[in-house]
Each structure stands twice: as C-alpha cells, then as structure tokens.
Amino acid sequence: MTGAPTTARETAGRPAPDPGRTGRTLLALAFAGMAVAVQQTLVLPMLPQLMDRFDAPITDVTWVFTASLLAGAVATPLLTRFGDMYGKKRMIVLALALLLAGSVVCALSGSLVVLIAGRALQGVSASMIPLAIGMIRDTFPRERVTTAIGVVSATMGAGGSAGMIVTGLIATRTDSHRPVFWIAGAMAAAGLVLVGTAARDVGVRAGGRPDYPGVAVLAAWLICLLLGISEGNAWGWTSGGVLGLFGAAAVLCAVWVVIELRVRAPLVRLNLLVGPRSLSANIASALLGFSMFAAFTLIAGFVQARPDAVGYGLGGSVLDVGLYMLPSTVTMLVFSFMAGRIAARIGPAFTLAIGSAFAGLCYAWLAVSNSHVYDMLAFSSIQGIGFGIAYAALGTLAIQHVPMDQSGIASGINSLVRTTGGSIAGAVTASVLAGQVMAGTDVPSLAAYELCFWVVAAGSVVAAIVALVHGFRHHD
Structure with missing residues (x-):
C-alpha cells in the first residue's frame, strides 16, 4: 500500500481538483513556508551582535531564539486542531498575520524584552507547515500528495539557508537588527496575499468544541520540557531549576494524558501520537529534526572557525555559511519533486528510509573529511538529497492512515516532535562542544565537532531503521 485509503466520506461532495488551481495553491503554500523558515534561522548569526547592542549576557539573548521555539511548540497542536475544526486556510492566514505582526514588533523594538515578545509572535507561525500539509491532503489528487508535501517541506531547509544568507548580507552593511525583520515582515505580507488569493479550503471539518483544559496543560508541560532543554547548558x-522543570513536565504530561483520555473531544487523540502506525513516524520525525537543526548550529560554527587560529574550519563569514548551504537548497528542491515517484513505487516508509540514510551519510562524510571547501559542498549536496526525500515521505507517513478531518492535528503532532528533536539537538551538541575544548581555552576542539557529526549521523541512521521496520510491519 503506497497511500492512504480514501473513503466515501472523505471524497463525498469534494470537487475534482483543478491542476491550475492546485499549482497556484502549492506556490502560495511553498512561499509561505519559506517565509516561516526564514524567521526561524535569521536570528542565529545575530546573537553576538545583539549581546553588544543590548549590553546583555548570552543567557538573556538566547531567549530571542528560545521564545520563538516555545511559542511554536505550544501553538502548533492548538492551531492545527483548530484547522481541522474551523478550516486550515483560516489558521494559515492567522499564523502568517502573527508572523507579520511579530516582524514589525521586532523591527521597531528598542529593548531586548520587546524583541523577545516579537519573536514569540513570530514563533506561532511554525504551525503553518503542518497546516499546509493537511491542506495539501485535502486539496490535491492522491498521486500528487507526496510530491506536494515534499515541496512544502523542502522550504524548511531552503528557508533556513536563505535566512542565513539574508542576515549575512545585511551584517556586512549595518550592525542594526531592524532590516532583517523588515524583510521577514515583507515576506509574511506577500505570503498572506498569495494564500488569501490562491489557496482554497475544501477539507472535511471535524467540528466540536475546543479542549481548553487540554490546551492549557499541554502548553504548560511543553514549556517546562523545552525550557529545561534550552537552558540546560546555561543553568547546569x-x-x-532544570531538574524541577523536567519533573514538572513529567507530572503535567501525566495529567494531560488523563485529560485527553477522558474528554469527549480531546485536543490530541493519543493514537495520533503513540498509535501503532503513528509512533514510528513521530520517532523518525524527532530524529530527523535533531539532524536538520544540528546542521544550522554545527555548520555555522565550523565554517566560521579559522584554521590559522584553531587548526580547523574554513575561516568563512556569516554570509559564507549561507552560501555553503546553497547546494542543499537546490538538491532538496529537486529531490522533493522526485520523492512522490519513489513513494509511489516502494511506499513512503521505505522512501523515508532512503532519505534518512542519505542524511546520515552527509554527516559521516564531515566526520571523516572536513578540511576542504569541497567537503562542505559535498555535505550540503548530500544533505539536500536526504532531507528532500525524507521530509516528503515523512509528511505523507504521518497523515496517510488518519481520517481526513484529523490530518491537520496529525501533521501538527509530527511537527511538534520534530521541534522537540531540534531542541534536543541544540542541547546535545552544545554540551559536547563545551565539554571538549582546546587546552587553556573555551574553544571547541576538532574532535568535539567530529563527535557531534557522528552522533547526528547515528540519529539519521536510527531514523532509517525505524522507517524500514515500519515498512515491513505495515507494508506501506
């Protein structure tokens, strides 16, 4: 079986897809996804600059990134559930409107507190990607779903690289943080126009009442968990503080499970999280989130390290980091289009295994050879192949077995665990780099970077194994 079964209930009354309309919808969703991905990475190279501008320690400035992460984690299951209930297009428009508002707040900010508040508004837009995946399943013909999901998913990597390039270009001309946020705001506004005019909402709506207790407790335990992960290195x-946050997260998670099991219309049906066909997709998503996020953090530091000073690195600038990732953007877009054909032949689970294996290969390459420009270009090219294939298949695997009126929340849960995997990647790699430094300095050693590359490669390989087991077990 290579796709989700389509029931009469799911197709009744649904108009035949218009190829021209679906093409415009895909363009709108892909551009909106690019806008969301850009905002996620554009602040990473700016953190040292923000420390100087606001005269604040790194523990305070990292909240510029953490606030966005936490807001996205809390908003994603909520807005994707609302998308199933009230319409996915409405929630996508809301997410983009908050991205625009947050960008304006950040651009006008004169204090760190205001900047962090604006970043939290921007972070809500992370829910746009799973909402878009749900809309694609609602709108597109079955044979084009995996390819379309791959295109939208590829914008995460492409937008991440674009964010680095935008920040690098601006950093060479000004030390102000405002221009990058005006650019993010302009992209959000353009995305709003495109989605508003081109996308259509034809999915089955679940109806029902919002599970407010489930929302509140889910938000509480996610904040405790991700805050503990984010601040683990800074606090110890x-x-x-960290142990208390993890303990609170565990207790609140248990309370949340009880709530979701008892309410008539739960925010999250737990079978979408740990059901026999969902669990493997969510584990793979967490592992691939770990791998992709590690690329943004590890590669930025490695490329900018100066070989004449520390004995490794490429001596590049912030702009160079983005340029080195351009091959990944190209190959990711190309292979995301090919993923649909591969999945049609062998199924999304085995397709995911292939993509995950390529993702592991690119990090293994850097662990073995990393001293030349061609090493970084090869890494980037192979990474794009891996994630282009894997994310397209993963998006399909996460939703193919669920009813149409639950596709948004199923995709949202999958996105949430990917965000959690990315958070863990930041904590793990930071711990390794801080724990293995050059003698008499606080500069990470080459061995520390190479160990990180091996760890991330192992995560991708485990994702491939999980996908293979799923494929053989469920014959997807």
Whole structure:
C-alpha cells in the first residue's frame, strides 16, 4: 500500500481538483513556508551582535531564539486542531498575520524584552507547515500528495539557508537588527496575499468544541520540557531549576494524558501520537529534526572557525555559511519533486528510509573529511538529497492512515516532535562542544565537532531503521 485509503466520506461532495488551481495553491503554500523558515534561522548569526547592542549576557539573548521555539511548540497542536475544526486556510492566514505582526514588533523594538515578545509572535507561525500539509491532503489528487508535501517541506531547509544568507548580507552593511525583520515582515505580507488569493479550503471539518483544559496543560508541560532543554547548558543539567522543570513536565504530561483520555473531544487523540502506525513516524520525525537543526548550529560554527587560529574550519563569514548551504537548497528542491515517484513505487516508509540514510551519510562524510571547501559542498549536496526525500515521505507517513478531518492535528503532532528533536539537538551538541575544548581555552576542539557529526549521523541512521521496520510491519 503506497497511500492512504480514501473513503466515501472523505471524497463525498469534494470537487475534482483543478491542476491550475492546485499549482497556484502549492506556490502560495511553498512561499509561505519559506517565509516561516526564514524567521526561524535569521536570528542565529545575530546573537553576538545583539549581546553588544543590548549590553546583555548570552543567557538573556538566547531567549530571542528560545521564545520563538516555545511559542511554536505550544501553538502548533492548538492551531492545527483548530484547522481541522474551523478550516486550515483560516489558521494559515492567522499564523502568517502573527508572523507579520511579530516582524514589525521586532523591527521597531528598542529593548531586548520587546524583541523577545516579537519573536514569540513570530514563533506561532511554525504551525503553518503542518497546516499546509493537511491542506495539501485535502486539496490535491492522491498521486500528487507526496510530491506536494515534499515541496512544502523542502522550504524548511531552503528557508533556513536563505535566512542565513539574508542576515549575512545585511551584517556586512549595518550592525542594526531592524532590516532583517523588515524583510521577514515583507515576506509574511506577500505570503498572506498569495494564500488569501490562491489557496482554497475544501477539507472535511471535524467540528466540536475546543479542549481548553487540554490546551492549557499541554502548553504548560511543553514549556517546562523545552525550557529545561534550552537552558540546560546555561543553568547546569543537574541544577535545581532544570531538574524541577523536567519533573514538572513529567507530572503535567501525566495529567494531560488523563485529560485527553477522558474528554469527549480531546485536543490530541493519543493514537495520533503513540498509535501503532503513528509512533514510528513521530520517532523518525524527532530524529530527523535533531539532524536538520544540528546542521544550522554545527555548520555555522565550523565554517566560521579559522584554521590559522584553531587548526580547523574554513575561516568563512556569516554570509559564507549561507552560501555553503546553497547546494542543499537546490538538491532538496529537486529531490522533493522526485520523492512522490519513489513513494509511489516502494511506499513512503521505505522512501523515508532512503532519505534518512542519505542524511546520515552527509554527516559521516564531515566526520571523516572536513578540511576542504569541497567537503562542505559535498555535505550540503548530500544533505539536500536526504532531507528532500525524507521530509516528503515523512509528511505523507504521518497523515496517510488518519481520517481526513484529523490530518491537520496529525501533521501538527509530527511537527511538534520534530521541534522537540531540534531542541534536543541544540542541547546535545552544545554540551559536547563545551565539554571538549582546546587546552587553556573555551574553544571547541576538532574532535568535539567530529563527535557531534557522528552522533547526528547515528540519529539519521536510527531514523532509517525505524522507517524500514515500519515498512515491513505495515507494508506501506
């Protein structure tokens, strides 16, 4: 079986897809996804600059990134559930409107607190990608779903690289943080116009009432968990604050499970999280989120390290980091289009295994050879192949077995665990880099980077194994 079964209930009354209309819808969703991905990475190269501008320690400035992460984690299951209930297009428009508002707040900010508040508004837009995947399943003909999901998913990597390039170009001309946020705002506005005019909402709506207790408790335990992960290095992993946050997350998660099992219309049907066909897709998503996020953090530091000073690195600038990732953008877009054909032949699970294997290969390459420009270009090219194939298949695997009126929340849960995997990647790689430094300095050693590359490669390989087991077990 290579696709989700289509029931009469799912197709009744649904108009035949218009190829021209679906093409415009895909263009609108892909551009909107690019706008969301850009905002996620454009602040990473700016953190040292923001420390100087606001005269703040790195522990305070990292909230510029953490606030966006936490807001996205909390908003994603909520807005995707609302998308199933009230319409996915409405929620996509809301997410983009908050991205626009947050960008304006950030561009006008004169203090770190206001900047962080604006970043939290921007972070809500992370829910746009799973909403778009749900809309694609509602709108597109069955044979084009995997390819369309691949195109939208590829914007995560392409937008991440674009964010680095935008910040690098601006950093060479000004030390102000405002221009990058005006650019993010302009992209959000353009995305709003495109989605508003081109996208259509034809999906089955679940109806029902919002599960407000489930929303509140889910938000509470996600904030505790991700805050503990994000601040583990700064506060200390055995500190009372971090252990208290993890303990609170565990207790609140247990309470949340009880709530979701008892309410008539739960925010999250737990079978979408840990059901026999969902669990493997969510585990793979967490592992691939770990791998992709690690690329943005590890590669930025490695490329900018100066070989004449520390004995490794490429001595590049912030702009160079983005340029080195351009091959990944190209190959990701190309292979995301090919993923649909591959999945039609062998199924999304085995397709995911192939993509994950390529993702592991690119990090293994850097662990073995990393001293030349061609090493970084090869890494980038192979990474794009891997994630282009894997994310297209993963999006399909996450939703193919669920009813149409639950596709938004199923995709949202899959996106949420990917975000959690990315958060863990930041904590793990930071711990390794901080724990293995050059003698008499706080500069990470080459061995520390190479160990990180091996760890991330192992995560991708495990994702491939999980996908293979799923494919053989469920014959997807």
